Amino acid sequence: MANTSETQAVPQLELESVIGFSGHVISGLRVHPDREYLIYPLGSAVILKRIKDGKQEFLHGHTNNVSCISVSKGGVYIASGQVNFKGFKATVIIWDYAKRTIYAQVLLHQAKVEALAFSPNDKYLVSLGGQDDGSIIVWNIETKKAVCGSPASAHSAGHCLTVQYSNTNDNIFVSAGSGTLRVWELDLPNRKIRPTECQTGKLKRIVKCIEISEDDKFIFCGTTSGDIMKVNLKTGLLSECGPAKTKYSLGVNVLRVLKSGDLLVGSGSGTFTLCSSTNFKTLKKVELDKAVTSIAIRGEGQQFFVGTSAAQMFRFSYDEFKAELISTGHNSAVKDVAICFGTSELFGTCSEEDIRLWHIDKPKELLRITVPNMTCNSLDFMADGHSIVSAWNDGKIRVFAPESGRLMLTIDHAHRMGVTAIAGTKDCKRIVSGGGSGQVRVWELQPPGHRLLETMKEHKATVTCIKIKSDDKECVTASSDGACIIWDLVRFASLQMVIASTMFRTVCYHPEEYQLITGGTDRKVAYWDVYDGSAIRELDGSQAGAINGMDITQDGKHFVTGGDDKLVKVWDYLEGTVTHVGIAHSGSITSIKVCSNNRTLVSTSADGAILRWRFPHPASS
Incomplete structure (x- = not known):
C-alpha cells in the first residue's frame, strides 16, 4: 500500500471506474451467493462489480498481486491470498462482505498463497501455500487463529496446486497437484489433519483443479493431460477417467459441477464445454480465443460467467450456451494512454500486441487494433482526430x-x-518519433506516403517522451540518458538541453510554453526555464519509485503525476503542492492524462488496469 503519512492529510480523488480483470488467476472470477455481484482480483485489489449496472466497489489491503480468491457458501466472507517476494510471508485476508472491510488478516505462508477454500458452514478456511511453502493450514474463522497445519504432499517431489472443501462436512477437504491427491480429515480434539492418499493405479496425472459432487460422493480432477479423473471420495479409488478419445488441449484449467450433476469444463486452449459426469461426453461446446481460467455459476446454474487469460469475461445461459462478451481489458502492462484532442470522449491505450479505443464515460471497448507478436510502446491521436x-x-x-x-x-x-x-504536430502534417538508440526523427506525411525530413542525434539512450509546442516549431524530448532536449523543428537543431542525474521518463510544456516540468527515476518533479535550460524549482514527487507519467491541464493551473508508488497525484502548479491523491492502483502507474475539459483523469498501470477518476478542479471559464 501507499505510504500513509504521505496521503493522510490530502483529499482523495474519486474513482469512477476501473477497466481490467486478472484473467491469469485460476478461478479468480466468482459470483456472490446473493447473485448480485461478480467478485474478482485486479492486481492487489479485489473488485466487487454489481451485475445489474456494472457499479464497482474495491477491497484494498493486499501489498502485492492477489493470487487466489474464495467466497464462503453463506456469502458472509470473501478470502483472498497474495504473492510476495521470496523469503517474505504472504498474507491471507478474510473480508466481511456486508461491511466491505477486513475481518481478519493471517500470515503464515511463505512467498505465495496458492489456493483457499471455505468449509460448508463457514467455520473453517483452509489455505494452501505455493511451491516455496508447501503447507496446508486450517484456520478457525471465529477465533481468527490457525487450528493446525501439515505439509501438503507426502514427498518433497510432490507439489500441491489446489484445495477444495467437502459440501456437507466441515471436517473433510481434498488437496491435489503434481504427484499428490489426498482426502484430509480434521481431528479437532487433537488439532491435527490426517491425510488419506487416493489410489489412481497406473494413471499418473498432474491435477490442476478439483470439484466435489454436491452429494460428496465423487471428486472430479481436471488434469494437465486434458482428461478428467473421477475418484470415489469415501474409498479414494479411481472410478473412471475420460473423455476417452478427444482430450482437452492444453489441459483442464477449471471445473464446475452443476445441480444436474453435469460438468462445466474450461481448457487451456479456450475450449469451454458442458459434459456428462458419467462418461465425460461433450453435450455443448464453445471455443473462446484464450485459456479459460474461471467459471462462476450464478444461482442454480441457469447462468454462468467465464473468465479467460485474455482478461475477458463472458456471460452464458445454460439453455443457449452462447458466449456474450461483457467485459474486456488488457492482460499485460499498459504502456501509454492518449486522449483524443478536443472531444474528450475517446481515449486510446496500448499494450503488447494491441491498441484499444474506449469511450470515456462508459468503460467499454470500442475498437481493437492488433499487431501479433509486437509491442506498442506509445501512441498519439492526430489533432484532427483522423488518425x-x-x-x-x-x-x-x-x-x-x-x-x-x-x-x-x-x-x-x-x-x-x-x-x-x-x-504528431497540430497541423497534422508531421510526426516526431524517438527510438531506443536515442535518435529523434521528423517525418513529413504526404498522402499517400511519407518522407524523412531529418534525423537529430544528441541523446545517448532511449527517448522516453516527446511533446510538441503549439506552433509546431519546437519540441522537447526526454531520455533515460538524463537529458531533455528542446529542438528547433524548422532548422532541425537543438536549442537547449536540461540535464539532471536521473533517467527522465516524462516531460510537459506549461501551456504558456515558457517552462517545462519533468519527472523520472530520481522521484523529483522539476520545473525548467525553456529559454536558458536553468532549473527553477524541484519538488519531491514521490517517496518511493520513479515518476513515469505526467500531464498538465490546458489552463496550466494543475498537473498530474503517477509512477512506481502507485499513487495518482494532482498538483497545484504555482504552489507546488499536492491537492488530491488517488489510491487504487495495484501496479506501477505507467501513464496518465487529463481530458481537455478537466472533467476526467485516466491512468494506466503495469498490471493491465485502466482507471478513470473524476478530476477535482473544473476548467476555468
Missing part, C-alpha cells in the same frame, strides 16, 4: 484510422532499436 500514430518495438511507425482500425501507413525501419516515443 492514430503509434510506435512499435519492431522499429516501425504505424498509422491507423480510429473509426475502422484500418492501417493507413507503415514507416519501416523508423528506428533501429524500436520506436519508443511518438507525437
Whole structure:
C-alpha cells in the first residue's frame, strides 16, 4: 500500500471506474451467493462489480498481486491470498462482505498463497501455500487463529496446486497437484489433519483443479493431460477417467459441477464445454480465443460467467450456451494512454500486441487494433482526430484510422532499436518519433506516403517522451540518458538541453510554453526555464519509485503525476503542492492524462488496469 503519512492529510480523488480483470488467476472470477455481484482480483485489489449496472466497489489491503480468491457458501466472507517476494510471508485476508472491510488478516505462508477454500458452514478456511511453502493450514474463522497445519504432499517431489472443501462436512477437504491427491480429515480434539492418499493405479496425472459432487460422493480432477479423473471420495479409488478419445488441449484449467450433476469444463486452449459426469461426453461446446481460467455459476446454474487469460469475461445461459462478451481489458502492462484532442470522449491505450479505443464515460471497448507478436510502446491521436500514430518495438511507425482500425501507413525501419516515443504536430502534417538508440526523427506525411525530413542525434539512450509546442516549431524530448532536449523543428537543431542525474521518463510544456516540468527515476518533479535550460524549482514527487507519467491541464493551473508508488497525484502548479491523491492502483502507474475539459483523469498501470477518476478542479471559464 501507499505510504500513509504521505496521503493522510490530502483529499482523495474519486474513482469512477476501473477497466481490467486478472484473467491469469485460476478461478479468480466468482459470483456472490446473493447473485448480485461478480467478485474478482485486479492486481492487489479485489473488485466487487454489481451485475445489474456494472457499479464497482474495491477491497484494498493486499501489498502485492492477489493470487487466489474464495467466497464462503453463506456469502458472509470473501478470502483472498497474495504473492510476495521470496523469503517474505504472504498474507491471507478474510473480508466481511456486508461491511466491505477486513475481518481478519493471517500470515503464515511463505512467498505465495496458492489456493483457499471455505468449509460448508463457514467455520473453517483452509489455505494452501505455493511451491516455496508447501503447507496446508486450517484456520478457525471465529477465533481468527490457525487450528493446525501439515505439509501438503507426502514427498518433497510432490507439489500441491489446489484445495477444495467437502459440501456437507466441515471436517473433510481434498488437496491435489503434481504427484499428490489426498482426502484430509480434521481431528479437532487433537488439532491435527490426517491425510488419506487416493489410489489412481497406473494413471499418473498432474491435477490442476478439483470439484466435489454436491452429494460428496465423487471428486472430479481436471488434469494437465486434458482428461478428467473421477475418484470415489469415501474409498479414494479411481472410478473412471475420460473423455476417452478427444482430450482437452492444453489441459483442464477449471471445473464446475452443476445441480444436474453435469460438468462445466474450461481448457487451456479456450475450449469451454458442458459434459456428462458419467462418461465425460461433450453435450455443448464453445471455443473462446484464450485459456479459460474461471467459471462462476450464478444461482442454480441457469447462468454462468467465464473468465479467460485474455482478461475477458463472458456471460452464458445454460439453455443457449452462447458466449456474450461483457467485459474486456488488457492482460499485460499498459504502456501509454492518449486522449483524443478536443472531444474528450475517446481515449486510446496500448499494450503488447494491441491498441484499444474506449469511450470515456462508459468503460467499454470500442475498437481493437492488433499487431501479433509486437509491442506498442506509445501512441498519439492526430489533432484532427483522423488518425492514430503509434510506435512499435519492431522499429516501425504505424498509422491507423480510429473509426475502422484500418492501417493507413507503415514507416519501416523508423528506428533501429524500436520506436519508443511518438507525437504528431497540430497541423497534422508531421510526426516526431524517438527510438531506443536515442535518435529523434521528423517525418513529413504526404498522402499517400511519407518522407524523412531529418534525423537529430544528441541523446545517448532511449527517448522516453516527446511533446510538441503549439506552433509546431519546437519540441522537447526526454531520455533515460538524463537529458531533455528542446529542438528547433524548422532548422532541425537543438536549442537547449536540461540535464539532471536521473533517467527522465516524462516531460510537459506549461501551456504558456515558457517552462517545462519533468519527472523520472530520481522521484523529483522539476520545473525548467525553456529559454536558458536553468532549473527553477524541484519538488519531491514521490517517496518511493520513479515518476513515469505526467500531464498538465490546458489552463496550466494543475498537473498530474503517477509512477512506481502507485499513487495518482494532482498538483497545484504555482504552489507546488499536492491537492488530491488517488489510491487504487495495484501496479506501477505507467501513464496518465487529463481530458481537455478537466472533467476526467485516466491512468494506466503495469498490471493491465485502466482507471478513470473524476478530476477535482473544473476548467476555468
